[in-house]
Ligand SMILES: Nc1ncnc2c1ncn2[C@@H]1O[C@H](COP(=O)(O)OP(=O)(O)OP(=O)(O)O)[C@@H](O)[C@H]1O
């Protein structure tokens with residue numbers, strides 16, 4: 327469903343992705359690991375269509391759509407969902423109002439039936455409950471004053487409602503306490519399905535104990551330099567990245 | 578063709594004096610007309626060199642033949658925001674459409690001359706066709722809001738003068754919705770004077786929602802001659818020319834004034850707000866929060882003057898004006914202006930002009946929301962705290978769709994570069 331071929335991308339003119347290949351089939355969970363600054367968030371942002379993240383070569387195809395040709399909102403409507411590493415705060419726009427606009431747009435584009443406000447509120451409350459977020463958070467400004475962990479749970483809450491075709495989670499586990507990690511993992515696992523692909527960006531093997539991946543990849547300097555099964559994550563935990571990148575392991 | 582601005586001022590003055598002479602009639606307004614005309618003849622109309630008019634041209638006002646407007650066609654149905662409504666159309670009270678709440682009396686007269694010294698306020702006084710003075714009886718709480726619908730309409734270029742004076746007697750309480758509507762090339766030159774005496778309390782709304790082809794110049798004067806409280810909420814849409822001179826005089830220790838406002842200048846609109854709060858005596862409080870938006874070729878101005886007189890110790894005065902530019906072609910000018918003549922004051926002010934945040938836009942888009950809708954949501958989010966603070970539900974209900982309209986994508990707007 328997601329086919330990335332020889333992807334090159336630059337951020338503000340600086341080359342970051344340098345020939346990246348990745349194929350995600352329906353039903354699969356992929357984990358991407360790799361050193362800080364290797365380009366993991368860049369990949370996520372390029373796929374989601376952020377300004378100034380420019381594809382300079384290669385292709386990313388989601389269900390036959392060339393992502394480069396779609397506006398960010400069209401990518402979301404095509405079923406792409408990015409849980410951000412650093413979700414932005416939007417004071418003055420309530421979480422509920424935001425969910426309403428997002429779900430209206432996405433469900434309409436996908437030909438799904440519209441949810442009336444009662445249904446929407448019920449679903450939103452359920453989703454909050456699933457990620458252990460008090461329903462009061464629906465009334466607050468989007469991410470406004472949320473703690474780090476609350477922001478991450480808010481991302482997963484949105485994901486549960488949007489029912490994406492392909493979910494990209496950028497370090498959703500960072501900054502979560504132990505209970506929240508399990509809550510988030512349960513949320514993600516509940517979305518696992520034969521029709522859906524999931525890509526997890528993470529630094530920690532621990533998340534992968536809860537969400538067991540089918541494939542693990544190492545991203546370094548803008549390329550996937552090694553792929554394997556779930557045991558690769560364990561090996562990385564023990565050995566670091568030095569043996570793969572040929573550099574000294576950084577503390 | 579646009580005239581040099583000095584000539585515009587002279588031309589406008591000639592017109593104003595002519596219009597004023599034509600409006601002469603033997604009635605209760607005659608003394609005010611005469612006084613105002615004398616002062617008007619000596620007055621100098623502003624030009625671009627006048628500091629307080631440097632962003633606003635008088636050209637749209639001298640465009641065409643500027644007779645006093647005849648009766649204009651009222652829209653159907655008339656907006657109705659409260660149990661009691663008074664209607665003025667092109668400056669004339671529409672008795673058949675007006676009902677007074679208990680505790681309020683109405684007179685067809687106007688008497689305030691002091692403190693109304695701008696040429697446009699004088700022009701209003703000199704060319705009046707009608708005027709109302711509302712008086713709230715002492716120790717009377719008027720339970721339901723009073724909707725004052727001020728309409729101006731004409732198919733051909735015209736001027737009209739709207740004049741309202743309100744007196745809150747000691748211990749009285751009122752919610753007043755001063756609501757401007759209208760259409761066509763008509764200048765509504767309005768003067769509103771509100772005086773609050775001891776222990777009086779006023780919740781005041783000023784809704785300016787005329788169509789975009791109209792012109793509006795108004796002078797709003799608050800006089801807090803008693804220990805009183807005024808909360809004023811001012812919402813302004815765009816039109817060809819909107820100029821609001823708002824002046825508040827705190828004249829008795831213990832008086833409190835709160836003003837909040839939102840202005841939205843889209844398309845080709847021009848909104849110029851000149852605010853002046855004068856602390857004339859010790860221990861008064863004023864708090865002003867205004868938020869502005871401008872898009873396309875819209876232009877908005879806010880000049881916020883706070884004048885703290887000698888001897889006005891223990892003054893608390895605050896002014897905040899945050900603004901958002903929605904397009905590269907839009908302009909916003911904001912300036913706090915402090916004149917403080919004593920040391921024992923707390924005075925805070927802040928003014929900013931920013932743009933929509935790219936990261937916030939992307940976040941909304943990444944959830945499937947189209948860019949235009951994302952911009953609308955963020956614009957609304959920017960002013961939302963002020964909208965949520967509106968105390969009367971009927972006004973809040975009116976504001977939602979009005980604001981949604983003002984903030985939706987402008988019909989003629991070309992797609993802007995991000
Ligand atoms: N706006 C930008 N301008 C210049 N360089 C940038 C910009 N954004 C990212 N980069 C650079 O691109 C590189 C890749 O960054 P990216 O955020 O993709 O790394 P990452 O793999 O997600 O790292 P981390 O594990 O720390 O989250 C980094 O060197 C970063 O400094």
Ligand SMILES: [Mg+2]
Pocket residue numbers: 366367368411496497
């Ligand atoms: Mg990252």
